[in-house]
Amino acid sequence: MTVLPPVPPNALPSQRDAWKAMFALSVGFFVSLLDQTMVAVALSGIQHDLGASINQVMWVSAVYLLAVVVPLLFTGRLGDIYGQRTVFRIGITLFGIGAVACALAPNIEFLIVARVVQGLGASIQMPQTMSVINRVFARERRGRALGVWGIVGSVATLTGPLLGGFLVSVFGWQSVFWVHVPFAFLAVVLVTVWVPALPTTARQVDYVSVGVSLLALGALVFGIQQGPEVGWTWKIWLLLAAGAVFVGLFVWLQSTAPRRGTQALVPVQLFGDRNYSAGSIAIVAMGFMAASMMLPLMFWLQDFKGLNAGEAGALVAPMAVVSMVLSPAAGALADKLAPRILAISGFSTLIVALAAAAFIMGADLSALWLLIPVVLLGVGQSFVWGSNAATTMRDVPPRLMGAASGVYNTSRQLGSVLGVAVASAAMQMAQGALGLVHAVFVIVVALLGGLVASLFFRDTLHSNT
CATH class of the missing domain: 1.20.1250.20 (MFS general substrate transporter like domains)
Structure with missing residues (x-):
């Protein structure tokens, strides 16, 4: 070997x-x-x-x-x-x-x-x-x-x-x-x-920052995750407030790391890179969508259109197939086109697809009509996942790559937790299919945020603009 x-x-x-x-x-x-x-x-x-x-x-x-x-x-x-x-x-x-x-x-x-x-x-x-x-x-x-x-x-x-x-x-x-x-x-x-x-690029661990980050993320993720389960009681809001305080303390610790004689867990210079900042925000929206969109779609297909779990899964399977086929080509385009082109195309396609899905669900059309937005979702995702990661991480120095990857993955996962919590809450706010439509529109709003963030991408690969 x-x-x-x-x-x-x-x-x-x-x-x-x-x-x-x-x-x-x-x-x-x-x-x-x-x-x-x-x-x-x-x-x-x-x-x-x-x-x-x-x-x-x-x-x-x-x-x-x-x-x-x-x-x-x-x-x-x-x-x-x-x-x-x-x-x-x-x-x-x-x-x-x-x-x-x-x-x-x-x-x-x-x-x-x-x-x-x-x-x-x-x-x-x-x-x-x-x-x-x-x-x-x-x-x-x-x-x-x-x-x-x-x-x-x-x-x-x-x-x-x-x-x-x-x-x-x-x-x-x-x-x-x-x-x-x-x-x-x-x-x-x-x-x-x-x-x-590969050569290592850091030597120290700021254990104070580690502890504060665990408290911050633990409070926020647990609070968001359990909020819908327990009905957003005052204890949940207190937990979220504590998480926000710990986030503020964490940011202060990162900015003062050199003065404290240690290396920041999340170096603040990462966010001096506009593409990194914009991409980290955009991936929150993608995580939000990826984790939550199947909730209203599957409930509608099974509870309102009478499909069993296998039939419902087969109906949405083309999304993954289309994404699988197009992702390599979309990735190659990410090395040739300005990043805004792919990002705007991808987010816009996803927004149109979910708006169409909401219309189909609200109008109680045949389940087969959902194939159109399902295919569009596969197209839109293939234009965003790989290209967003490439644009976000492309200019990060090798010595900060691990920290940058940690923040990027955390952003995506926080988006997932938030997506499930918010979509679940939206589904419970109205009776019947209307609650499911509300959940889909909540996801559309999140994707609009991702679209706005992607407008700030700069083409650092091909020019200085």
Whole structure:
């Protein structure tokens, strides 16, 4: 087994080696996304088998998301300090161990704790993928690379519910966790062989900032996540207010890090890059949409049009197929066109698609009409995911890549948490299909915010304007 030698500072591996590294890392990315789409299919079986309450079963998903999001700022920086390859292998190994523990869980409490372990592993490995891709590919080729990388997300989105349904029906709910183990093992082997040992770029950890970031994100994510569940009580608002205070304290700590003789967890100079700031805001909108749009669509298809879960899943499957086919081409265009062109085209297409879906749902048209916005959603997403990542990260210095990737992933995940909470609240504010239409329009508003943010992109690849 030949292991790639360390890469000297400021040097890039060959394009062939860069593509092999991306493939190896994508195995870990794939299995992380596969988990999120498969576990939902298994929740009913888990509840029945372990004698769990609805609230306990919901925590199987919720606690995983908490464990992923809350440490992301810190885990992104770990790659800069200890090396992305090493940290990725630790994360994916922990993810695999957590999956084994989940499959062997004798009760719901054990399963929830095992999901924390699994989520922490995903949080550790997730930022390293983007960091390495942006360090091994030349800046003028990153759009193509991230476009191909986007296929992984589309395949996982398409495969998860179908594979999960088959596994649960044939082998039981434990199988959705066992299936992660070979992927995790393969990822460790391929990353060891194909991902070079990149030079580390940071030496210190500001543990005060780490603690404050955990408190800030923990309070915000938990508050947003549980708000709809408990009816937005004063305790939730107090928790959110505390989270906001901790965010302010965290920002102050980052700005004063040099005076305190340490390195910032999130260097403030990142936000001096206009593309990085705009892209980090735009990805919040994409996370919002990706996590929430299936809620109103699936409720409408099943509760109002009478489709079963399999039929509803098949009707929206073209979205992932279209995205999978177009993502490589869209990624290649990201290396040729001004970033605003792709971003405006993508966000505009998504907005039109969801507005059309809202009209179809409100007018109670045939479910087949939904195929039109579903296809448009696949087109719009393919123009945004890869190109936004490439534009956002393209000019980040290698020494800050881990921190930048951590912030970017945190922004996306916070958007996801916010999307589910807000869409759920909108669905409950009105009776019948009207509540579902309201939820879709809430997502449209979020995408409008992403569109406005993308207007601030500058074409740094082709000109100085």
